[in-house]
Structures are given as C-alpha cells and as structure tokens.
Amino acid sequence: MEKTFVDFHVIQTVPPSCVNRDDTGSPKTAVYGGVRRARVSSQSWKRAMRMMFRENFDESELGVRTKKIIDLVAQCIRVQDDSKTEEEALSLAEKVINTAGVSTKDKAAKALFFMSTKQAQNLAELILRDGAPNKKDAQLALNKNHGIDVALFGRMVADEPALNTDASSQVAHSISTHRVDNEYDYYTAMDDMSPEDSAGAGMIGTVEFNSATLYRYATVAAHELFKQLSEEPAALARTIKEFARAFVTSMPTGKQNTFANRTLPDAVMVSIRKDQPLNLVGAFEEPVQNEGGFANQSVSKLAAYAMNTHGSFSCPPEKAYAVGENMAKLTGAENVSFKELLDELEKDMLVRF
Template sequence: MTKQNLYIDLNVIQTVPSSNINRDDIGAPKTALYGGVTRARVSSQSWKRAIRQSFKKDNIGLGFRTKKIAELLAIEIQNTDPSLEEELALKRAISVLSAIGINFDGSKSKELLFVTQGQVSRLARYAIDNGDELAKSKVKIKVKNLIEEQFQYDHTLDLALFGRMIAADPKLNVEASSQVAHAISTHEVIPEFDYFTALDDLQTDDSTGAAMLGVVNFNSATLYRYANLNVCALAEKLVKEDLLNGVEAFVRDFILSMPTGKQNTFANKTLPSYVMITIRRDTPVNLVSAFENPVVSSTGFVGPSIRKLEEEYLATQQFVNPPISNLVLSKTDSQVGDQVINLSELLEQVTAALSKVVQDENINS
C-alpha cells in the first residue's frame, strides 16, 4: 500500500498568571501584534527547549548543541583508541570537522552544532581509521562525502523532531518532523511593571532607605499554543521501536512543559485547561484564526477561548478532509471530537490510533 501523509495537530488553551516566562532583549515579556492588538507571546524556540528539558527528565536520550564539538570528539577518539595522545586526537577531531566546512576559533567551533552521541562515536571511528587521509592538505570530495554520511544516522528524538541547520554544509541539515508555533494570548494584553525594593538586613538602626530598587516587567494571559507532527517524516528518522514512544513523549511533554523564565519570582507553572489533538491525512491546521478577533471578557478568558477554538475547528471542516481521530481533554464539556477523562487516556487513544495506521500501512517498516 502506498504510504500517505499522516499529521497530528496539537491545540492547547492554557492560562498563565503574572509571569515573564520568555523575555525580549530589554527583559520584558515578548509580545506580538495580531488582529490589531498587542498579544502576549512565547517563542517557539523557548517552548522547544522546555520540551527538550522535559525529555531529559523523562530519561529520553538527547542530542546536544555545542561549540565544544571538537573537544567532545577528541575525547571519544581517545576512548576508542587510548594509544592516541590528547593533542593528536584533538587535531584529528578538528580535521574531520573542518573537512565539512566547520570553522573554528581555537578548539571551539564558531557556530553551535547539533549532534548526537551516536554520531560523535561514528565520527571518532572514522577519524581513527582515516588519520592518514585527513592529514593531507587537500581533502578529497570522497572523504568529505564519507564524513557527511556519519551525520545521517543515530538521530535522537529531539534532533528528529526539531531538525538541524548547518550553514557550513547543507548536506548535514535535518528537516524537522515537527512545527511549533509561537504561543500567543487569545486576547489583548497590557504590559505591567512590578516596582520592588530590598533592604539590607545588616543596616544600622539609624539607616533609612532601600539598599536596592528595581522594576520587573510581567503580564498575565490565556495562551493559545499549537504544534504539529509529521508522523511519516519522523518515521524516516527513528527506528521502528522508537516511533510510537517518540510520538507519545512529544505529545505528553508539549502539553505539560513550560519555559522557566522568572519562575522563582512568579511561581507561574500551570497546566492546560483544554487540549485538542487531531490526527489528519491531508494537512496540518493551525487554528489561531479563531483569535484574530481578540477575545473580550470581564469574567475570564478561558471559557470564551475554548468556545472560539471549537467554533473555528468546526468552521475549518469545509476546507479539509474528515480527520482520522479528534480527541479532547477539557475542564469543561466539549462540543467537538471524542472527550477523554484524563491525560493517560488521551495518550493511550492517540497511540492506539497511530499504531493501527502504522501497522496497516507498514510505516517505518
């Protein structure tokens, strides 16, 4: 059977109290202009890092972004062949990476490189087996191709989901299997400021005034969060046994994670009020258009935001094919899809629906 497209849409409504979870260059919460008004915004990069940190807590193997790739590779070379001295191991490491266009400032690369431990191990083995070839002043195209090949295997879940872009050598790029939108508030926000003072505990009785003054920027918002996952693209990067577990981990940790900016100041960790997961064949659908006309309310934004999101979902059905499955986990009654009672049931039903498609169509076979 011909393999078809398979997408998962994740839609979340989450209210966040006074907070500053993602700051701009002047320390204020990030914002966006949408629908003619200012919205609270949390960047996709910020939330993807939060997801990766959640993966780490769940003991899911991760890649790493680093400028110390040559040092790490040198250590792996020495671990693989203890007879090589540290200086020679580092020289070979830099030679391997330089052959594919990575530039160095001393022993550190000039750009962050996203690699996995498996890829570092492959590169180390190559460096040991091909030391003489690497020592030549001019690296042949064949050698460059063989080094590039080492980056095509051993993808971790985070690398497969979020991709890799290396300007020095586009052949090392990995197309992301997921897309994460910037979260924005469903309503207009007005920036607020917390003026604070601090006293010196050891000041004398006759001293007056504060020892420190400052201002912290913050806002509060009900956020619409969206991400999608191309299951077939993910299947091309992971071994069969890891595919469904990887999907479940991404869905779970997208729902539960939160960036940690200023969390000790505001204790703002909340959980979603509403989650809708749609499994589709034809195309991902971001439902942010539900909030192009901002929610206006004096009695809370969560309820009206959920209603507008579900209305938008129903309105989009005239443009897309019926989904394979549409599941809702909500603190209130839902008007769309199949409502589940808790997160465990949601994850079980997503996995069951995907498992059937994966098996029937030999995805990741």
C-alpha cells in the first residue's frame, strides 16, 4: 500500500484571548526564531477536535478517555446480561480489565485510559462468555475496533505497551507568526446588592491575555488510518473529511466566556503527499513584522516558503487545495470553498483507497 499523507496548513487570527493556559494561568508561549511567540498546545486543540467529533460521529464510533473504564465495561455487561447486579457487573469488569494488563485501584484505572465504546462491549462479551479469559484474548478485545479518535490520536499505556496504539495523525503546537507580548486585563466586579453609595468593588483581579495570528499544522497518515479502520474506504474518507472539519473550525474553550475569541481561519491549504509530511513552520522562523496587520503577510510568507521548499528539498504535493483566493494564487493550489474542500477530500480518499 502506497504512503499517503494529508497535510493541513492554517493561518488563523485570534483576538485578545487566553486560549490555552500554563500552570500559572498565563497564556502559553514559546521562543522561536529568537522571539517570544503565542502558543496553543496540540493537546488543547486535539481535545477541541474530539469534542466536535461528537457532533458528527455516533457515540458507538468514538472513544472515551477516562479512569472510569470499569464503570464503562460494567454498563456493557448489564446491557448484555440484565441478570447481573451492579456489583457483579463491576467485579466482572474489573477482572477482565486487569486480565488485559490495565492496573486499577478503588474501582478505577490508575491512569486515564482511551477506550472505544466497541472495545468496552468486546470486553463485556468476553468475560460473560469465558468467565476467566486469558490475557491474550483480553488484549485482543482492546486492540481491535478502535474508535475514530483512538485511531487518529493514539493510545499510550505505560504499564502494558501491548495495548499501545500508534496515532495515525499528528498535530503541531500552534505558534504565532510574529512576536507576541502578553498583556493584563485588570477587572472589577460590583456586588449587585450593595448600596448605590457604597465604595469599592465586590471583587478585583487580573487576567493575562494576548492576541496573535497563528500558524497551525496537522497531518494524517491516511494509509495507516486505513489499516486501523479495517480497510474500509468509506470509513477512511469520512474520517479524513471530519478531521479536516474539526481541525479547521474547532476552537479550544479556554476563557471563551471572557473573550469570545471564536474565529475561523484567514486561509487554509491542504496538501496530499506521497513522500513525507511537511510542516511549513520554517516560513516564520524570521517573525512577520507588523505593517498594517499580520494575516496577509503570513499567508504570503507561508506560500513563498512552500514553493521554495517544494523546489529545493521535496517534491510538490500530488494535489493541493486552498481556501482563500490569495493562498490559491500564490501556491497554485486549487481554489475551493471550505465545503468544497471537505467534499473533494472525501472523494479523493475514495479514489485512492
């Protein structure tokens, strides 16, 4: 099977916001090209994508990342055999989970575990059928029927590497294309029941924030995802389409009620490659300078860097789509609307696989 990588490149401007905080409550940042950049972690954006998947996939097609996997399997046991009491179901669920090599304590996994709904059903069916299944069968039940999100984002089990699942996608930390300095919002809140002539506020505080034009990148190894989805072309095509929708339009929820920072991209480019994935963040190693805004300059720099890289180091993509007239014009990619992009990706995957 030929390698096929689908690369996603997004330029997106985010207004004053605190999308992704560190342990001190400050917006995350990184130094790149010698200057401080705004940063949104890949974990933050992947969670936003998984939440959007719930709108477009049935629950049975997805996974749950939780410590409460005993409860999850116990529910499936009681659905399959309603004669089992809740306590019996919990005991059987913990037994089969431990047999697979997942450690538990106080009726919960010791660490977050990513399990698809179907895998929970597999374990329930196994323990009800065999009573005392062996480790091989228990692990087989957990290593087949991966949910869409488990296949895309992978699963790591430190205590039992046999249960690890390689991710078929990678999502980069988003960084600003330019230098960013964090700012502070000093706020006060009044007590609605205080007398009108009372002095002082009921609460005061500060919120740290920044604003930035971000470069966002992700890639999907379609050939690997195809294997994980039982080599079903329709499932692959739909998953790539929904990955594209979620990556482009989702937004992490950090401080959204405070800043209402829900924006959509300024430009998107999607490339289908046979050689290797290609992150184009090098376009911004020299930060964009503010000359009337960052978005248009960022699009131009990204396009120029892509064309130079394709000519000097790698092959041009087999196919490229652009949402945004300027991006299409500068790269030669096919200019499409976002809806057309989703439809074209779905059709392209069906033809290839």
